[in-house]
Amino acid sequence: MNNFWKKIKKFFRGVLKYVNFAAAYRRGRLKYNHLFLNITSYCNSNCVYCEVKCLDHKKDLDFQRLKKLIKEAKDLGVKEISFSGGEPFVYYKVWELIDYTISLGLELNIMSNGLMIADFSEEKMAALKKLKRIFISFDSPVAEIHNQLRGGADFFQKTIAGVKKMLANDIKVSFASVISNQNYSQLEDLIKFTSDLGVKSIFFQPLHVWSNYDAVKNIKGKEDLLPAKKDFSDLRKKIKNSIVLAKNLEIDNNLPAISQWIKNYFIFQQPGARKGKWIENILPDYKCLEIFTKIFIDCDGGVLPCAMLAPRGNLKNKSLKKSLLSLESLKESIRKGNFPKECEQCSCQVASNFTFSLLLSPLKNLKNLAEFICDKF
Ligand code: SF4
Ligand code: SF4
DSSP: OHHHHHHHHHHHHHHHHHHHHHHHHHTTOOOOOEEEEEOOSOOSOOOTTOOGGGSOGGGSOOHHHHHHHHHHHHHTTOOEEEEESSOGGGSTTHHHHHHHHHHTTOEEEEEEOOSSGGGOOHHHHHHHTTSSEEEEEOOOSSHHHHHHHHTOTTHHHHHHHHHHHHHHTTOOEEEEEEEOTTTGGGHHHHHHHHHHHTOOEEEEEEOOOSOSSTTSOOOTTGGGGSOOGGGHHHHHHHHHHHHHHHHHHTOEEOGGGTTTTHHHHHHHTSTTOOOSOGGGGTOSSOOOOHHHHEEEEOTTOBEESSSSSOOSOBTTSSOHHHHHHTTHHHHHHHHTTOOOGGGGGOOTTHHHHHHHHHHHSTTTTHHHHHHHHHHHO
16 A cells, blocks of 8 residues: 555656646746766677667767866756766776766766676775666566677676676666567566566667667668567567566556557558658657757767757857757747657657656547556556
8 A cells, every 4th residue: 555655646746747847848948957978989789779889989079078068068957967878888087077977966877788887896886876877778688688689698697797786786777678579578577587686677668770870870680670560469468567567566667658659669660661650640649858858969979859860060069058059949840749750750759758748738648648547557
């Protein structure tokens, strides 16, 4: 019973937050609160669906520009920063950047593959304790499958050793997992594994075939990792079962915000099917929250409207404030419901946009809201 009321309280706190967001959104007054920063294009992993290895490392922002950017973001009202890459821990001055960010009073998350963490010194572990959270890329409880997807024979063992070390040091860890045809059948095992390990949350992202980085083309053959039509009823069953299991094990996750559209998104990505606003076939009134509250900066300084759209400027020749001004007309057009064609590919942010759309437009999205509530509670 206690847990039930805790969940209800958490839900209403979330609703209140979204109600405030909604009011500010309607008045066009939403402010940026989170900077997503790719601090390096180097990575020690070789994930089968990632184009990072094709990036031109010479174009990366230098340390002084990264520091200046973090200060600019703080001055604009940003409260939270997430370092990504590449792999943030291979960046030669990552520890200075962590110290600097924390010293400004900002909350910091790091998205990592976890491969180096088991070898960190006590001093480094102490620095990680100051972070809000570390998100670890983790795709399967089956070592061979995780290793195959992430591109290294001992990656499972190294990553899990790093996770155990962080948990032993009371560092907050979440898993981040890409759903593909290689791992969807293990979703329930993955939730169970997460719980057994002592990790309290896991967030999923359906595989997308588009390039993760605007500067380079997508890897050929990514389509081969999409679940096929014959897999969809099994995929739905696995997701529904995983939602129930995660609820029982008290593992925080975003599956209720994904379950309704994942199948259509996989269908949309099949060659020859990439037409139309696939999300509108699922959700009658889709709203974008991400472009208004998050700032996305690529390793080369590209200023992206979101993780999916092409950059609209570069920090090498402009301040952050000026670069963001160039996004205003796009934001206003999206707020009025006029999405550019590129948004048809929207993927990384659909889960949070989906939840926001339900709360902003509950009547138009009533059927989806009802299913979401049933899944969530
Ligand atoms: S997905 Fe992340 S860990 Fe994997 S290669 Fe790309 S940047 Fe590296
Ligand atoms: S791609 Fe998605 S997150 Fe990005 S601006 Fe379009 S709707 Fe928003």
